[in-house]
Amino acid sequence: MDFWTPFKLAFDLLLAGNAELMGIIGLSLKVSLTAVIISLVIGMPLGAVLASKKFFGAQTLIVISNTFLSMPPVVVGLLIYILISRSGPLGWLDILYTPYAMILAQSVLVIPMSIALSRQIFETLNNEYKPLFTSLGINAIRRIMVLVVDARIALITIGLACFGRAISEVGAVIIVGGNIRHTTRVMTTAIALETSKGELAIAMALGLVLLSIALLVNIASQFLRHYFKKATIDV
């Protein structure tokens, strides 16, 4: 394979607006973005609570979430598979080999990341604000709200990191999604399939598309940071 072939192929596929490729990209984005939103909605408040409140079991929760950070995606995939397979406790949901199962797997994978990263940010912010909060007698809910609002720019970075982990993940989605054409095939599973078929150029082309998406997300994040700074909301 010539070095430039995959690049040429990637451009050709994208420029031609290949329907299957667009479907794969669309599904990848849909699954990963939904998983990121879920992980932020669950992870950020939990991170804020862990950073700002001392309660029984907080340390245990931190240890558990940190352990899940290094959980291999295939193990997450396997756990979700056991849970949602027909005989599993959540079998009644009937979501195995659907995008919902993939969203669930990716959410489980990135929620610990969202908790751990947001906890670090909130902890730093809370240490700074704590004397003011105590002085004003601010209650826990209002503290958490202030922390979330004031850490909003840093939270973009968390969202970005979570998105990066979600969209580049292959082990979990292939187990619970099954890599079914036109249904659950996403970029990473398509790359794995094309590689196994020996279609290295197509696999590489898909990899380049994946990389371009990561680049675009980074540019968007930089733009948002710049916008917030310009809008004098401070960092």
Place this chain on the structure above:
Amino acid sequence: MSDNAIIKAEALFIIRNGTAILNEVTTHISKGKNTMLLGHNGAGKSLLLQALHGIITPDSGTISAPPAKSQKMVFQKPILLRRSASRHFDFLCPHLSPTEKIHWFKRAGLMNQMHTPARQLSGGEQQKLAFIGAMASKPDILFLDEPSANLDFEASAKIESLIDHAQKNGATIIMTTHNLAQARRLADHVLFIDHGKIIEDRSAKDFFANPLHDVAKSYIAYHRA
């Protein structure tokens, strides 16, 4: 001890690493007076101020004071949220009307900075913002931790006029300072602290005219020089 006490602290101890950094502190703070906490660096002034305000809990001893809502504190380095000056003020005084807010910004000379991020204001402007945020809710007690440290003459004068305004509105001021000229101008009463102990608890007039302890004498001499 005054019968007009707004805060009564009895036998306060704060111990860190086996050392008493507040050592059996007992004092009564008179209502409506400006009480100045003086002493060398590390004497325990800021710590006592924070303990009296209730944001640090002493290891032993008791403090009787009005409810936390009627107390406000301005920190040496203002703690500012990551938002505009106006929105930071809203956080400090959520129940104030827009007209009242504008009144306070005008009073502090911060009208042109209302929409500037609070943390991008100059040191003096940040301190003034913290001040009006504390004063606007008309607290009974205002705790000030070195309110004009690192500020130039003009900013210090503005801060002093705000302190004066707060006192005229009935607030009891309790503050720390290293600025002896400022202490002389503002203080009604002085607590001189040395190694975590109050060694002089007297009227400002008496203290400055005739400090009883050598350490207080040398402190005054040093800061006069």
